[in-house]
Amino acid sequence: MPFDYRRAPDPESAVAAATGWSGVAFLAGGTNLVDHLKLGLVAPDVLVDISRLPLDAVDELPDGGLRVGATVRNTDLAAHPVVRRDYPVLARAVLSGASGQIRNLATTGGNLLQRTRCVYFQDITTPCNKREPGTGCSAIGGYTRHHAILGASAHCVATHPSDMAVAMAALDAQVAVLGEGGRRVVPLVELHRLPGDEPHRDTVLSPADLITWVDLPPLPPGTRSLYRKVRDRASFAFALVSVAAVLRVERGVVRDVRIALGGVAHKPWRARRAEDVLRGERTGEEVFRRAIDAELAGAAPLAGNGFKVPLTRNLVVSALRELSRGER
Amino acid sequence: MTDLLRPRVLGRSPRRVDGPAKVTGTARYAGDQHVVDPAHLHLVQAEVARGVLTEVEVGAARALDGVLAVLTPDNAPRLASARDAELAALQSHDVAFRGQVVAAVVARTREIAREAAALVRVRIDPRPHDVHLSADRDDLYAPEKVNGGADTDTSRGDLGTGLAHSPFTLDQTYTTAWYNNNPMEPHTTTALWLDGDLVLYDSTQGVHTTRQATAKVLGLDPRRVHVISPHVGGGFGAKGTAHVHAIVAAMAARAVPGTPVKLALTRQQMFSLVGYRTPTVQRVRMGCDADGRLAAVALDAVSQTSRVKEFAEQTARPTRMMYAAPNRRTTHRLAALDVPVPSWMRAPGECPGMFGPEVAVDELAAACGVDPVEFRVRNEPDVDPETGKPFSSRNLVACLREGARRFGWEHRDPTPRAREEAGWLVGTGVAASTYPVSRTPGSVAAIRCTGPGRYLVRIGAADLGTGTWTSLAQVAADALGVDFGDVELRIGDTALPEASVAGGSSGITSWGSTVVAAAEALRERFGDDPAAGDEVRAGMPDNPAAGRYAMHAFGAQFAEVRVHVDTGEVRVARLLGVFAVGRVVNPRLARSQLVGGMTMGLSMALHEHSVVDERFGHVVNHDFAEYHIATNADVPRVEAHWVEEHDPHTNPMGTKGVGEIGIVGTAAAIANAAHHATGVRVRDLPITLDHFL
Incomplete structure (x- = not known):
């Protein structure tokens, strides 16, 4: 379908240009949106090109944290020396996603807002509540290898495909949003929604809301982090399950732990129950297992993805084991 | 027992003859062929696995600026032969599998064609379908x-x-x-009609086999179908037999007289239209x-x-x-x-x-x-x-x-x-x-002396990226007893002598045997030192050891x-x-x-x-x-x-x-x-x- 194309010189004009339209989309790297235009998944009335907004810097914050602009390319984010030094979990996560070519184009904001790769969502010939509310979920009873085991609903079992967002969830990142009503900050873990009975809404944002940057709080000294991704081939594949884990151990006791899971839910999944079990405990295989089992008690695998439960368990235990190795 | 060629060039690794053209982007694949002011074709596919087409509504598609023609089973010309059900494009209202071509749009640009294709409304009365493969089925049968x-x-x-x-x-x-085979180059056809002759720039493993198949379906004298395919971006068998898109491209080009039509399947379309x-x-x-x-x-x-x-x-x-x-x-x-x-x-x-x-x-x-x-x-x-x-x-x-x-x-x-x-x-x-x-009969090679010790070898063979441009020239060089550089090979065009399909790993056996036979015929007829212009043709000989x-x-x-x-x-x-x-x-x-x-x-x-x-x-x-x-x-x-x-x-x-x-x-x-x-x-x-x- 023909659409209007506008290029915004600054964030405020981008939001203004997008306001009042129901079919509006911000265009940055285009690595997801352009595919969707071709596949007929979306037919916006207006595209607001934000790729040239002055939001492409990574800046150190006075509190020791980091501000990542919304149009920073994934490649540049992963290669940034401060990210590599202070947030290895994030650098690893970004590098494990997509391909070099795609990371060269894809942006921070776009990565957060990419849509599910559920094959039924991406195929306009099959019903999908996310694409067309009320038509039904084809994945239920269908091909669900990549689908959710946590937090799904009878209306949608899709997963969020981002690696970067999983790392940011574990880092307690804060997302700055500019909208019609001005600026606000949304914790990353609250940016994405569970599907419930409105699976067409991926996030809490409104159509004219523009992500301007993401702030990463500093990690206390002695904190270790890692990102592990399991997928069906060694490169260029979405996670079956991934884990971003941040751990600080003092004298053998867990002082700080943050675990986020990818590939298991409609959003980057913070494993709060597992964290609660671990906090204050002495590290060890048994407590690692008990922690993830507490998290997975709520798992509801589908016919085609039951393997994700033991996979998640093994992956998280192995990640915690690795992070606590050598800690006393 | 055959006397094997004495290897001089065989066994060496001359670089790909087609390499420089490919790495510089100048090798012309089927979609890259320069034709004047082409139109573009996009296919519309059935969205049920079995049923009967009751209506194809083309009004919205036709109304789109830049749309030149919309083909449906209701208006598509009757084909001469519908015996090969895979190639019988738009000849029936029956839908036999999901993805079957049920309409096609010709438009000024690829984007308009795609957009118009999405506007074609296809109504199908669905019938129960069955795609379940199991060894326990009670209706399994033994093919002949x-x-x-x-x-x-x-x-x-x-x-x-x-x-x-x-x-x-x-x-x-x-x-x-x-x-699914999934060669990098999607199946692509550029079709044009010239004074009743059909020209197909096609991504194919055999120009002559594509000619035969399309001529039969379209009811043409095969000599009036010209298939040109100098470079193919992989086939793996999926381009070894003609598929329906080539027929639709030919029909579409006929629907817009004087305008060449280009068609490149989308990756998604390849999962239902080109074999697997x-x-x-x-x-x-x-x-x-x-x-x-x-x-x-x-x-x-x-x-x-x-x-x-x-x-x-x-x-x-x-x-x-x-x-x-x-x-x-x-x-x-x-x-x-x-x-x-x-x-x-x-x-x-x-x-x-x-x-x-x-x-x-x-x-x-x-x-x-x-x-x-x-x-x-x-x-x-x-x-x-x-x-x-x-x-x-x-x-x-x-x-x-x-x-x-x-x-x-x-x-x-x-x-x-x-x-x-x-x-x-x-x-x-x-x-x-x-x-x-394997050897596939039917190939013919022509060799002409173009100067002292220099030869032009012509045969409608195919190079799918496999290296035929180079390896068949090596065979020719040893068969003629000259250096690699003294052979000019032409392949990939029905204007050349007939060649069998590149399939079953039979290419070099079949085309090579033919080229060797032609070289022997040349020597027999013109001696060891033929003059410029001396030329022979030879068919693939039988192999007495085959049985x-x-x-x-x-x-x-x-x-x-x-x-x-x-x-x-x-x-x-x-x-x-x-x-x-x-x-x-x-x-x-x-x-x-x-x-x-x-x-x-x-x-x-x-x-x-x-x-x-x-x-x-x-x-x-x-x-x-x-x-x-x-x-x-x-x-x-x-x-x-x-x-x-x-x-x-x-x-x-x-x-x-x-x-x-x-x-x-x-x-x-x-x-x-x-x-x-x-x-x-x-x-x-x-x-x-x-x-x-």
């Missing part, structure tokens, strides 16, 4: 013949007795998945004595075909000639389903058919405590077990021995799950490869597989193949073919899987993000070697073909190695991590 013309069933001795008297027996079922490899169910039964000597071998293979056109994968064919065993049986049964038409995919028959039996051999060897290399050596037949004919040459044992030596097989501990390195279980496995030496010998290439593939203890992730750390493929024309190109085949075999073993949602009837993971093909990161180390093999019977070059054998046996070697690593026997491809959790 299987692909390649082989017998459907065979039997020697008495299987039951053979099994009953064997102390070690196996009865297991193995499955291979649905695979059928899934197979393979019941293998084997029996052997305590020394591992086989007394009985049987393979009952079930695969699928479409209801409207039969394709019978020859899955059990290699079992007939692979190992000695007095009691043998093979069968093929088909389920006719509401699915797209299956077709050739790299090594049809042998590729799926060497998965089940080669894993079974591994299982049986382990059961009787014989090393799997040694097991195969002990069952080496003296003559072709099926026909009793001697092999023209058979060097499977040499491949196994040389492979074992190079791979470091010697000190292998056969105990499964015995080796762990940094969280990875490590195992090794072996499997055999084989592929028949007397069983002719096959062989190989042995070794794999090292790592499976992660915690996650089950499967990685192939190393693949090593040793092949006996007769004389190697061009080592650089041959290695590329063999390594490519092995890589595709790895991809089949671990990744590729067209997932059919039976409720809808189509492959739902129909793009490169979801249909996984091995990436570079999945293929760290692949080595291909060959043993010296002198076969005077196959053809004057002594070649056997290298395009397909590399993919045969790879998946079994990897499955066997995965078992050795973990103790888990995976009998259903692909070998994904969930098997090991």
Whole structure:
């Protein structure tokens, strides 16, 4: 379908240009949106090109944290020396996603807002509540290898495909949003929604809301982090399950732990129950297992993805084991 | 016995003749051909698997600015022949599979065509469909013949007795998945009509076979169809037979007189319109004595075909000639389903058919405590077990021995799950490869002397990226006794003499034999020193040895597989193949073919899987993000070697073909190695991590 194309010189004009339209989309790297235009998944009335907004810097914050602009390319984010030094979990996560070519184009904001790769969502010939509310979920009873085991609903079992967002969830990142009503900050873990009975809404944002940057709080000294991704081939594949884990151990006791899971839910999944079990405990295989089992008690695998439960368990235990190795 | 060509240029590795054009982007593929002011075509496909078309509403599409024509079953011209249901485009209101072409839009630009195609409203009265393949179906049937013309069933001795008297027996079922060929270049056709002649720039493995097929369907004298295809971006069998898009492109070009029409299928469309490899169910039964000597071998293979056109994968064919065993049986049964038409995919028959039996051999060897290399050596037949004919040459044992030596097989501990390195279980496995030496009759070559010691060689052969531009010129140079640079080769055009399809690894055997015959004819007629302008034509001669010998290439593939203890992730750390493929024309190109085949075999073993949602009837993971093909990161180390093999019977070059054998046996070697690593026997491809959790 023909659409209007506008290029915004600054964030405020981008939001203004997008306001009042129901079919509006911000265009940055285009690595997801352009595919969707071709596949007929979306037919916006207006595209607001934000790729040239002055939001492409990574800046150190006075509190020791980091501000990542919304149009920073994934490649540049992963290669940034401060990210590599202070947030290895994030650098690893970004590098494990997509391909070099795609990371060269894809942006921070776009990565957060990419849509599910559920094959039924991406195929306009099959019903999908996310694409067309009320038509039904084809994945239920269908091909669900990549689908959710946590937090799904009878209306949608899709997963969020981002690696970067999983790392940011574990880092307690804060997302700055500019909208019609001005600026606000949304914790990353609250940016994405569970599907419930409105699976067409991926996030809490409104159509004219523009992500301007993401702030990463500093990690206390002695904190270790890692990102592990399991997928069906060694490169260029979405996670079956991934884990971003941040751990600080003092004298053998867990002082700080943050675990986020990818590939298991409609959003980057913070494993709060597992964290609660671990906090204050002495590290060890048994407590690692008990922690993830507490998290997975709520798992509801589908016919085609039951393997994700033991996979998640093994992956998280192995990640915690690795992070606590050598800690006393 | 033929006198083989004395190799001067054969066996060397001149660089690809077409290389510079390809790396500089100037090689013209079917979609790159310059035609004046072309229109673009986009196909509309059925969204149900079976039904009757009740209405195709084209008003909104027609109204779009830039739309030139919309073809539907209601207005499409009648074709001269609708006998080939796959090619009978827009001739019927019946829908036989999901994805069938039900309309086509011609427009000024590709974007408008695509947009208009989305506006075509197709109403189909749906009927119950059935796309479920199972060996338990009660409607399986035996085809008259299987692909390649082989017998459907065979039997020697008495299987039951053979099994009953064997102390070690196996009865297991193995499955291979649905695979789509997926060459990088999508199927592309540029069609134009010139004074009643049809010109097709087509992405095809055979310009003359495409001409024959399209001429018949369109009711044209084949001489009025001109097919041009100098470069092809991969085919793997999917471009070996004409598919419906070429017919629709021709019809569309006729609908807009004077305007050439371009069509490139989308990746998604390729999953239903250009053939694919059928899934197979393979019941293998084997029996052997305590020394591992086989007394009985049987393979009952079930695969699928479409209801409207039969394709019978020859899955059990290699079992007939692979190992000695007095009691043998093979069968093929088909389920006719509401699915797209299956077709050739790299090594049809042998590729799926060497998965089940080669894993079974591994299982049986382990059961009787014989090393799997040694097991195969002990069952080496003296003559072709099926026909009793001697092999023209058979060097499977040499491949196994040389492979074992190079791979470091010697000190292998056969105990499964015995080796762990940094969280990875490590195992090794072996499997055999084989592929028949095929020749396809019908080729003609013309050779003209263009100056002292210089020749122009013309034959409508195909280069799919395989290297024909180079390797066939090498054959010609030795046949003419001149240097490589003194031969100018022309291929890929029906203006050239007739050539057989590039399929079944028969290209060099067929075209090469023809070129050699033409060179001999030239010498006979004009002596050793022909003058400029002297020219001959010759057809492919019969091979008198063809009926007397069983002719096959062989190989042995070794794999090292790592499976992660915690996650089950499967990685192939190393693949090593040793092949006996007769004389190697061009080592650089041959290695590329063999390594490519092995890589595709790895991809089949671990990744590729067209997932059919039976409720809808189509492959739902129909793009490169979801249909996984091995990436570079999945293929760290692949080595291909060959043993010296002198076969005077196959053809004057002594070649056997290298395009397909590399993919045969790879998946079994990897499955066997995965078992050795973990103790888990995976009998259903692909070998994904969930098997090991």
